[in-house]
Amino acid sequence: MMNVGFCVCLCVLGRLVTRTEGGRAFFVFGDSLVDNGNNNYLFTTARADSPPYGIDYPTHRPTGRFSNGYNIPDLISQKLGAESTLAYLDPELTGQKLLIGANFASAGVGILNDTGFQFVNMIRMSGQLEYFEEYQKRVKSVIGEEQSRVLVNKALVLITLGGNDFVNNYFLTPITIRRLQYNLQDYSHYLISEYKKILQRLYELGCRRVLVTGVGPLGCAPAELAMRSTNGECAEEPNRASDIFNSLLRPMIADLNKQYGSSNTFVAVNALQRQKDLISDPKAYGFETAKVACCGQGPYNGLGLCTIASNICEDRDKYVFWDAFHPSDRANRIIVQTIYNGSDEYMAPMNLKTIMDLD
Secondary structure, eight states: OOOHHHHHHHHHHHHHHHHHHHSOOEEEEESTTTOOSGGGGSSOSOOOOSTTTTTTSTTSSOOSOSSSSOOHHHHHHHHTTOOOOOBTTOTTOOGGGGGGEEEOOOTTOOSSTTTTGGGSOOOOHHHHHHHHHHHHHHHHHHHOHHHHHHHHHHOEEEEEOSHHHIIIIITSSSSOHHHHHOOHHHHHHHHHHHHHHHHHHHHHTTOOOEEEEOOOOGGGSHHHHHHHOSSSSOOHHHHHHHHHHHHHHHHHHHHHHHHTTOSSSEEEEOHHHHHHHHHHOGGGGTOSBSSSOSEEBSGGGOBSOOOTTSEEOSOGGGBSBSSSSSBOHHHHHHHHHHHHHOOTTTEESOOHHHHHHHO
């Protein structure tokens, strides 16, 4: 006679294994553009767990996402036909939910460890990668080593880094240590070389489908307009940083694919071009403005944090930017649609739909 406890355990395990075979896990690394709430559990000033964040999320409550509603990982999860990945520090991330994947991103981080020091605490990239290793051990205890390896190998990975290394490091003040060390070109080369190490580590940890985003037009964010623009035009130096960084990122990704004998392990996401499209002609996409944030204060609503005391627009769908730095839910939807079926101008060597069809 079979032990009843063993039978229950076996049946539960069977359901978990079925989930890994039938679906695709999704892992997210990076900064506030993709943080699903890890910073809620940290002592940090980089957090979005108070109203009016989340005003258009299904619960109409703040979740830790730097958005009025969904962020980019949420919308990619929807394309995968899966529920959103939980923040890794969320205590609800246990059991079967582990097999959906996990979000390790933390607002304020950059490629470099000294980026974002003013936020007091965050999960720097070294910590995110350590948590990913810990995650794999937890999954092995549930479905075994072989199934765990398959889950990670077949997973989709999104990583978004670089913006903070300029905005909250190099350009943080008129004189910074990094400005004294590097000119903008050399600093960008340094960032790309360090970014490459992070991507190599992801490969070592089993990742085989990695979407790597560039940085958007940093000088066009309402925060940069408020601090640097004199005539409402995008700030020149931060935008030059975006151009340099992105021009170096795509060849680096191609070199990595060649190193690993693959043409498509790492996929370059040209976030810069899509956001330039939205900013240069917002009305073509149904927006009223790409200069003024929906939530904030001061010029362009670009100063300080988005709080309950801030100016808040009535129709969030008319604004490209939700707060001083982050896109609105609707802008995120356009960005993710580009990730899903964009041409090679935006996605190289292939878009997400092609990846899903191949796999």
